[in-house]
Amino acid sequence: MDWECCWSKDEITPEGCPYIGDGEEDLYTSHRRRVVEKCVECPRFKNDLARMKSTGQPLAEVLPYILTEFQEQKAQMGAMLSFLNSKTREIKFLREVGLVLQTSLDLDEVLSVAMTAITAGKGFGMNRAFLLMTDKERRNIRGYLGVGPKNYEEAWHTWEDLSRSNFTLKELAKNFQKTKLTSEKVKFHDILSLLTVPLSDQGHIFNRALRGKKPILVENALNNPDLDRGLARILGVDTFLVMPLISRNRRIGVIIADNCITHKPITLQDMQSLETFAFPVAFALERASLYERLQEEVAKQKSANLKLREQQELIVKMEKMALVGKITSSIAHSIRNPLMVIGGFARTLLKGTAEDDERHGYLESIVRETRQLEEVLSEVLDYSESLFPVMDLWDLNKLLSSAIDELGTTLEESGVVCRQELASELPMVRVDYKQISYCVKTIISTALAAMERGGELKVETELDGDGVLVRISDSGTALTQQAQDALTTPFYLTQEMGGGVGLSLCKTILERQGSSLSIMNRPGGGNTYSIRLSTRKEAI
Amino acid sequence: MAQLLVVDDEANIRLLYAQELSDEGYQVVTAGSALEAVEKLQESAFDLVVLDIKLKNESGIELLQRIVKERHNLPVILCTAFSCYKDDFSAWLADGYVVKSSDMQELKDEIKRVLTKRQKAAQAAG
Numbered sequence: 193m194d195w196e197c198c199w200s201k202d203e204i205t206p207e208g209c210p211y212i213g214d215g216e217e218d219l220y221t222s223h224r225r226r227v228v229e230k231c232v233e234c235p236r237f238k239n240d241l242a243r244m245k246s247t248g249q250p251l252a253e254v255l256p257y258i259l260t261e262f263q264e265q266k267a268q269m270g271a272m273l274s275f276l277n278s279k280t281r282e283i284k285f286l287r288e289v290g291l292v293l294q295t296s297l298d299l300d301e302v303l304s305v306a307m308t309a310i311t312a313g314k315g316f317g318m319n320r321a322f323l324l325m326t327d328k329e330r331r332n333i334r335g336y337l338g339v340g341p342k343n344y345e346e347a348w349h350t351w352e353d354l355s356r357s358n359f360t361l362k363e364l365a366k367n368f369q370k371t372k373l374t375s376e377k378v379k380f381h382d383i384l385s386l387l388t389v390p391l392s393d394q395g396h397i398f399n400r401a402l403r404g405k406k407p408i409l410v411e412n413a414l415n416n417p418d419l420d421r422g423l424a425r426i427l428g429v430d431t432f433l434v435m436p437l438i439s440r441n442r443r444i445g446v447i448i449a450d451n452c453i454t455h456k457p458i459t460l461q462d463m464q465s466l467e468t469f470a471f472p473v474a475f476a477l478e479r480a481s482l483y484e485r486l487q488e489e490v491a492k493q494k495s496a497n498l499k500l501r502e503q504q505e506l507i508v509k510m511e512k513m514a515l516v517g518k519i520t521s522s523i524a525h526s527i528r529n530p531l532m533v534i535g536g537f538a539r540t541l542l543k544g545t546a547e548d549d550e551r552h553g554y555l556e557s558i559v560r561e562t563r564q565l566e567e568v569l570s571e572v573l574d575y576s577e578s579l580f581p582v583m584d585l586w587d588l589n590k591l592l593s594s595a596i597d598e599l600g601t602t603l604e605e606s607g608v609v610c611r612q613e614l615a616s617e618l619p620m621v622r623v624d625y626k627q628i629s630y631c632v633k634t635i636i637s638t639a640l641a642a643m644e645r646g647g648e649l650k651v652e653t654e655l656d657g658d659g660v661l662v663r664i665s666d667s668g669t670a671l672t673q674q675a676q677d678a679l680t681t682p683f684y685l686t687q688e689m690g691g692g693v694g695l696s697l698c699k700t701i702l703e704r705q706g707s708s709l710s711i712m713n714r715p716g717g718g719n720t721y722s723i724r725l726s727t728r729k730e731a732i
Numbered sequence: 733m734a735q736l737l738v739v740d741d742e743a744n745i746r747l748l749y750a751q752e753l754s755d756e757g758y759q760v761v762t763a764g765s766a767l768e769a770v771e772k773l774q775e776s777a778f779d780l781v782v783l784d785i786k787l788k789n790e791s792g793i794e795l796l797q798r799i800v801k802e803r804h805n806l807p808v809i810l811c812t813a814f815s816c817y818k819d820d821f822s823a824w825l826a827d828g829y830v831v832k833s834s835d836m837q838e839l840k841d842e843i844k845r846v847l848t849k850r851q852k853a854a855q856a857a858g
Contacts, residue, residue: 521813525786528813528832529742535834536748562834570831601845 197236293476297483304369306473307339318449325445335387338380347453401436437474535562581624589614595632607646621725631698642668665720670713734779735759741788766795785812
């Protein structure tokens with residue numbers, strides 16, 4: 193008999209069967225496989241079977257039963273195989289994700305892995321996912337991170353890129369954490385900021401999911417009066433999955449997943465897979481956030497310890513200072529008061545003694561010698577004080593104004609006008625007030641010395657990086673380099689001026705406080721003295 | 733004639749102050765302790781107080797604080813044997829500071845400065 197179908201032939205040519213496609217060429221020569229895979233479903237074979245039946249062939253009567261059964265079994269096998277494949281993939285994937293989730297203490301890594309797993313084709317293949325977490329105060333659930341494309345174009349680009357790459361899930365997650373985590377947070381900021389829900393809002397779907405500890409699939413949200421339409425509007429989809437994240441009865445947060453681009457239905461299978469996945473994610477998120485909080489606490493503790501140590505050092509230093517202060521103060525009192533009495537009464541007596549009286553000379557000696565002793569005492573006390581500068585934050589402008597104020601009479605007597613150009617809103621400077629005030633007054637006195645016939649003294653302040661610049665300028669005679677050297681070297685004598693320690697002590701004090709003193713000739717005549725004082729705490 | 737109250741715990745120094753400042757034309761009243769100073773302040777009106785920062789068993793700073801609190805307009809010049817007064821912020825309430833010296837010119841200048849300043853301020857206030 194001449195059959196329509198090729199089932200009776202051992203080998204056929206491509207024209208022999210129209211149902212064999214590209215890649216199946218081996219079926220032309222493999223008779224058994226061709227019959228099992230193609231002929232049993234071929235309409236020509238069904239025609240041949242009908243013809244066979246009409247010829248009274250008894251096998252043709254029962255063969256369709258066997259064929260139907262075979263096809264059903266085959267379909268079932270196919271479904272089972274696909275189920276098995278998807279489960280295998282899921283297990284493999286869960287294992288891969290689980291490994292990271294079990295070990296990672298880095299919140300960003302956990303987030304990246306979880307969100308990549310939900311949205312990657314190799315994972316659960318959802319189009320988009322949002323993670324919401326309960327805040328530290330445990331009052332609200334807040335939008336934390338969104339992952340996925342915003343529109344079709346972006347989706348198309350991303351998916352095309354991914355289809356070309358052959359990354360494992362772990363690699364994808366790592367890539368995500370490195371290149372996209374921050375930008376995705378920003379990208380979905382608008383949606384995330386609208387997703388804050390109080391944990392006390394019992395009726396809200398997030399809280400319902402958390403209470404029920406089960407995912408909720410929301411369908412047709414825009415037309416369902418029982419559901420929150422606002423949420424669907426924010427998300428821009430009417431079908432989405434709300435998955436609670438719970439770890440040891442603690443409400444960690446919620447994941448919302450949807451297929452906003454493809455609108456592929458979310459199946460029961462998807463829901464179950466995600467539910468299995470939610471547990472390790474919740475656990476890992478909780479652990480990572482606890483770890484993060486722990487780190488914060490450790491950092492706080494560390495800084496507290498550091499502060500404590502600084503304080504202890506300060507206390508020791510202050511104790512030393514207090515001791516030095518006590519000793520010097522006691523010396524000061526026990527020496528200065530008697531000196532004052534001796535010298536003071538000698539002066540009084542001197543006033544009432546005639547110059548030709550031989551006692552006049554004696555009294556003059558007492559006055560002179562006590563004065564000298566007082567000076568030596570002052571120097572010793574000043575030096576002991578300068579050993580321990582008391583660094584604190586001070587308003588430099590006020591310091592300058594009050595120093596200028598103190599010298600008011602001297603300025604007036606010298607016929608010098610003082611112009612203050614102080615910058616407003618300067619930060620506080622970290623200095624020893626007394627010492628810097630001393631330096632400023634000494635510089636002003638030096639400047640006055642250069643203006644014997646009066647003139648103008650200019651005091652300026654200016655912000656300079658993390659410091660403040662003070663410039664004191666006179667309109668007097670410009671100092672030569674030699675004169676400048678003389679001023680800053682202790683007991684240096686020149687013809688122009690007497691020796692002393694004034695400016696040289698200033699220089700030492702300023703250097704000890706991390707500052708410096710420079711003297712420059714002004715272009716139009718006169719000199720400018722500059723000091724730069726730091727606002728930083730660690731200057732000393 | 734301005735009336736000054738000088739507070740110092742050393743009798744010799746009080747005597748010295750009294751002599752020198754009287755020579756300058758001031759009317760000088762002295763007190764050897766904070767308690768005595770408070771009494772004197774209640775007895776008569778003063779134009780200025782010259783106060784030793786370190787009185788026996790008590791601090792001149794406390795007296796200064798009390799004066800500033802109770803008599804806002806009474807200027808005070810602090811005298812000290814040692815320039816440590818600025819360590820105590822409350823010392824900043826004083827109108828002037830002088831380091832004790834056998835040469836009292838600095839104190840005399842300071843008294844003149846503070847009194848003139850007060851006078852000008854009073855005139856400006858009408």
